[in-house]
Amino acid sequence: MTRRHLTLLTVCLAALTINANTTVVNIxxxxxxxxxxxxxxxxxxxxxxxxxxxxxxxLAMGSLSDRFGRRPALVLGLLGFAVANAAAAMVDSSEALVALRFVTGVSAAVIFPTTLSIIANAFTDRRERASALGAWGASVGVGVAAGPVIGGALLEHFSWHSVFWAQVPLALVTAAMALVLVPESRDTGVPRIDKPGLVVSVAALGTLTWTIIEAPEHGWSSLETVLGLALAVVLVLAFVLVERCVEHPMIDVTLFLDRRFSAACGAVTIAFFAMFGFIFLITQYFQFIQEYSPLQTGVRFLPVAVSLALASVAGGLLAPRLGTRLVVTPGLVMLGSAFLWISTIGADAPYASVVVPQMLLLGSGIGLISTPATESILRVLPPARAGVGSAVNDATRELGGTLGVAVVGSLFASQYGDRLVALAQGRLPDGVLAEASDSVGFAYGVAQQAPPFRAALDAAFLDGLAFGCVVVGVLCLLGAAAALVALPGDRYDPSVDPTLVEEEQGVATSLR
Structure with missing residues (x-):
């Protein structure tokens, strides 16, 4: 195995580690x-x-790693990640755990941009880069999809604290590998961090996410929700204006005028919006509706993990030959179809004949979207500025995942709560029913003591799940229509020197 491939192995392990962190907690x-x-x-x-x-x-961390060095950023991020997970394993309240999850996310933000930056600098030929990105995409997908398997195995034998402790040695081993195997690379010409852009972007994302998550409590048409969404829109517009005015913006917003960039970012956002929303809901479906143990639940995610990994590699191989459009568009259609199918699932749906095909369709769709879209994003910028391109790609993934959990979870919570109150009114004391409509876990605890309540509870849960899945399915199909129009159909031309192409792109970027 060559030094480049050992480097690839290291960054893929880092990507797997931080992506597993999200879904290992879901279980x-x-x-x-x-x-x-x-x-x-x-x-x-x-x-x-x-x-x-x-x-x-x-985005900010990608720029800093470009400027001060990708290997130090990777190592420091992994060490911080290990410390934050160790601390999370020792808390005893949901509030403290939420606070440490924010800290862990900061470390992940330091790590993730370096992985794509290192790949972009190590693999400059398009076909080699596409293959490397396929391996990277597979590791990201496997991390996200295999997290429930790992978490389920841990919870079968240990307490919930173990899902955090288990990530500590993995992060430390990866940090040691990075010190030995990853070559240093940086772009000393990267300007100082864009502080106004950073502040406004954090405010916009925080306002939007908080408003969506809190909407079921206040009501989607309440003054708090409407004002929160309006403020988020204003902050997004302010971010665009700030980035157009500052001398060295955090992101050149004119990049989104390039179809390869903007359409690919949109596709990645939709894919991760769908996947994170799905995992949040289906984990609870398996454990509450079908009463699987954590390990049984985790194992049942394997079809997603396997199909996503295989499709990620296939997408990396097909995109240079067929063009980005002809790979990503079918992926979005498959993803949308999977969600519309999942919306019809019942409480007694057989796993082998119904759930497995749904998961295979979903995982394959995400895999076909992720790698080609990522490659399209990276081709807009030269290798020296790979940190910016990779950070934008990472930001779209995490933005999609964040909004996927927030939107799908909130839509589910609203539909579930309203439906449960309508179906179970008069069967339980008002105080108990109110708490059951706010907490699915509490509701199923009540159902164990009051079996007649179980039918209404299952019906409310499935209504909420169906509502969330239909919304995601329609979004994916709309995204497929947009991708068919906007994504490039360019194929790999072996007569073109990829080095010259990158240099031309670098000149074009510097003129913006």
């Missing part, structure tokens, strides 16, 4: 709901605290 949500007395909104924040700080800071 513990029912346990956390019971042991930490966490309601649906608290569970959403436990997942999205990590995603939000990750998404908000990844």
């Amino acid at each position: 513990a949500l029912p346990t956390l709901a019971e042991e930490l007395d966490a309601g649906t909104r608290s569970l959403l924040w436990i997942v999205d605290g990590y995603n939000l700080s990750f998404a908000a800071l990844v």
